[in-house]
Amino acid sequence: MRPVRPRFAGRLVALCALGLGFGLAFGAAPAAAQGKLEAQYEASLAGIPVGKGAWNIDIQDDVFSAAASGGTSGLLKSFTGGAGTGASQGRVVNGALVATGYQASTTTQKKTEEIRITLDKGNVKDFSILPEPPVDPDRIVVTEAHRRGVWDPMTASLLRVPGNGDPVSPEACRNAAPVFDGRMRYELKLDFKRMDTVKAEKGYKGPVVVCSIYFVPIAGYIPDRPVIKYLAAQRNMEIAFAPIAGTRILVPFWLKVPTPLGPAMLEATSFVTSAQPPRVAKTQ
DSSP states (O other): OOTHHHHHHHHHHHHHHTSSSOOOOOOOOOOOSOEEEEEEEEEEETTEEEEEEEEEEEEOSSEEEEEEEEEEOHHHHHHTOOEEEEEEEEEEETTEEEEEEEEEEEEOSSOEEEEEEEEETTEEEEEEEESOOOOOTTSOOOOTGGGSSOBOTTGGGOEEOOSSSOSSSGGGGSOEEEEEOSSOEEEEEEEEEEEEEEEOSEEOEEEEEEEEEEEEEEESSOTTOHHHHHHHHOOOOEEEEEEOTTSSEEEEEEEEEOOTTSOEEEEEEEEEEEEOOOOOOOOO
């Protein structure tokens, strides 16, 4: 095995396991009621466990928060030593989730990097990467226009389904999303694939909607990078969405990405979700 291949596969798994590169924000349909999710995920490569992660989401009547953490483990850890956290928070306005801030931190054997984004109604007001990355003349420049009408990666991971029917339906997959992660601007597109059922080791057991997912880089990337070219060319990536109880919001239950070393898989081992009763205003 050439050294480039473990690094290449490691980057693909990291995109899944940290939840920092595959955000999915589709539509601005209002969230219904309030709900909570506490989930644990395991990432594998060709059936071998290579990482673990956790994801907590809390949706209230006027605010929301989401936080994820994860890292590589086992054999892959000796190549990448990757770990990271990500979080977003914001307001619930007329039932819609409106992010105001996003933070992410990633650590490898070589460095630690922190990203912060401040948003206002879908427009990036400020962002930073520390330490500041060197200028690469081959990187496609992200313009001011690229940072308007976008979602941060974490808020983008909350798929909102309009209507009054069952949100776990083919309609959930008929969407696309613009995402800005602090460095790169890209599109994620979904197409309906099939309906399926899942059973976590703890928590959720029931239907999921499976979508094909397509990655379209727009700006902020280096075109010759193998991982970018590979993901952009993929037509066999799949993602399954499960509901947060008490809401019309779906989140990824599993994600499958083909790689040269075998399928990379991120799957929930624990998916505990519950509806939350509305808060009662205090009176004197």
